[in-house]
Amino acid sequence: MISYLQKRRGRYFIRVRVPHELRALYSGQFVERHLGTGDYDEAKRKAPDALAPIFDDFAARRAGVAAVAPALDHIFATARARAYAAIIAGKPIPFIDGRTALEGRDVPAAGSIDVADVAIAEALQEAERMATYNLPAPSPVAPWRASVKPGEPVQSLADLESYLASFEGLAKPLYIAKRRGSIKAILATMPNLADVTRPAVQAWHDANRTMAPESLKRHRNDARGFFKWLRAHGKLAGLPSESDDVFEARKLSLPKESEVAKAERERLSFTTAEIKRLVSTARENDDGELADLIIVGMWSGARLGELTSLTAAQVDLKAKSFRAGTKTLAGFNREIPIHPALLATMTRLIKAAAKRKDGSLFASGDRLGDRFTDLKTGLGFDDRHVFHSIRHGAAGRLRAVRPAVAEYVINALMGWANVGMLARYAKDHPPTLADKRDALEKISYQR
Numbered sequence: 001m002i003s004y005l006q007k008r009r010g011r012y013f014i015r016v017r018v019p020h021e022l023r024a025l026y027s028g029q030f031v032e033r034h035l036g037t038g039d040y041d042e043a044k045r046k047a048p049d050a051l052a053p054i055f056d057d058f059a060a061r062r063a064g065v066a067a068v069a070p071a072l073d074h075i076f077a078t079a080r081a082r083a084y085a086a087i088i089a090g091k092p093i094p095f096i097d098g099r100t101a102l103e104g105r106d107v108p109a110a111g112s113i114d115v116a117d118v119a120i121a122e123a124l125q126e127a128e129r130m131a132t133y134n135l136p137a138p139s140p141v142a143p144w145r146a147s148v149k150p151g152e153p154v155q156s157l158a159d160l161e162s163y164l165a166s167f168e169g170l171a172k173p174l175y176i177a178k179r180r181g182s183i184k185a186i187l188a189t190m191p192n193l194a195d196v197t198r199p200a201v202q203a204w205h206d207a208n209r210t211m212a213p214e215s216l217k218r219h220r221n222d223a224r225g226f227f228k229w230l231r232a233h234g235k236l237a238g239l240p241s242e243s244d245d246v247f248e249a250r251k252l253s254l255p256k257e258s259e260v261a262k263a264e265r266e267r268l269s270f271t272t273a274e275i276k277r278l279v280s281t282a283r284e285n286d287d288g289e290l291a292d293l294i295i296v297g298m299w300s301g302a303r304l305g306e307l308t309s310l311t312a313a314q315v316d317l318k319a320k321s322f323r324a325g326t327k328t329l330a331g332f333n334r335e336i337p338i339h340p341a342l343l344a345t346m347t348r349l350i351k352a353a354a355k356r357k358d359g360s361l362f363a364s365g366d367r368l369g370d371r372f373t374d375l376k377t378g379l380g381f382d383d384r385h386v387f388h389s390i391r392h393g394a395a396g397r398l399r400a401v402r403p404a405v406a407e408y409v410i411n412a413l414m415g416w417a418n419v420g421m422l423a424r425y426a427k428d429h430p431p432t433l434a435d436k437r438d439a440l441e442k443i444s445y446q447r
Helices: 020-025 040-088 098-102 112-132 157-165 173-187 198-207 213-232 241-247 259-265 272-284 288-300 304-308 340-353 367-378 388-400 407-414 421-425 433-440
Strands: 005-008 011-017 030-034 321-324 334-337
Touching (some): 011 040, 020 040, 030 040, 157 173, 157 213, 173 213, 198 213, 198 241, 213 241, 272 288, 272 367, 288 340, 288 388, 334 407, 388 407
Antiparallel strands (some): 011 030
16 A cells, blocks of 8 residues: 555545556556545555545446456447448548447446547558548458367457456556557458468468568467467367467568668668757747757757657656666666756656646657658658657767777667677676766757
């Protein structure tokens, strides 16, 4: 209980992380309740009464998810098909809400309507994406139903979420979310058990050759792991065990990527003039938040996801540093110095974050990625220039510093998993904050 207690500006409150499977039903990753006191002992006494309704709500919503899961697939498929047809015909997207979609179904009201609304919203987004990229019309028949018979749908939402729940506490939420996306992406083209064959996996692979090889491998491995879990839980009874192996790379025809294709995929860094033009154009477009994001990225070398999820709690203005990193073990929760040129911007962002409930430095979160894409595309940059190009540029400038910055310092600063020999020899003497600060302050955008 005490671990839920937090203190902000002298007042105590409780902060509870929303379970991953319920995240879509809440506005943020945490639920907070103020305890109305600055006294620690009094806060401890009040906490149980404040926590009880939060966990009761979790239980009610979880029951709603479980109860409505069998109906969700049909609701999602129907909403997606109707929306797609309307978009192609140039007509307004028909309004559908969770209450209407659940009418006539024997499910409890608590939490169910919210879950159905989320499924419908995702269906409308999927329909817009399919229409934008001129993909084939989706089938109005639900593609996902629990079954053990070939020719019937592969799995239900409950099966997938149960599988992913086995990773809770063992893997980071970002990793679990990526696995969910991988499985849905590869099995979307194989809705029935009879469809999950080696030729089908080969066809999916051929249709996604533009993806990075490591991404294709991750998709295949995630789907294979899910199939093994389904078999272990009796979901694939009667099917030959070889069906688990259709995702193995050694049994697929995977031609090596040509050097030309590889060069086309490689990212390019922004020049000093280009990155300044990005900032100035964002400001001209009255998008100061995006301009701030670019500025923080260019002076820190942090990843887009690390910045859009940054909160005030991760920033220590007194130490002039912030903590970030979720993608790799080497970069997890690493300490990044605040460059002198960035200090004023960070101070302003911290003041603004104090007014937000979740303390986020960038209120728009992940939506900033889309706005950056629109910005750079409007300025004529192609797919080789992305937000990650800013990180590449920061790393390149660090490498160009003379006298040279020690490689192990750069690795620690950037959060890279692949380190060189220097880092191995220096493993007992990791770089201090002062070492990293001295390195980061050598970045220059004067040429």
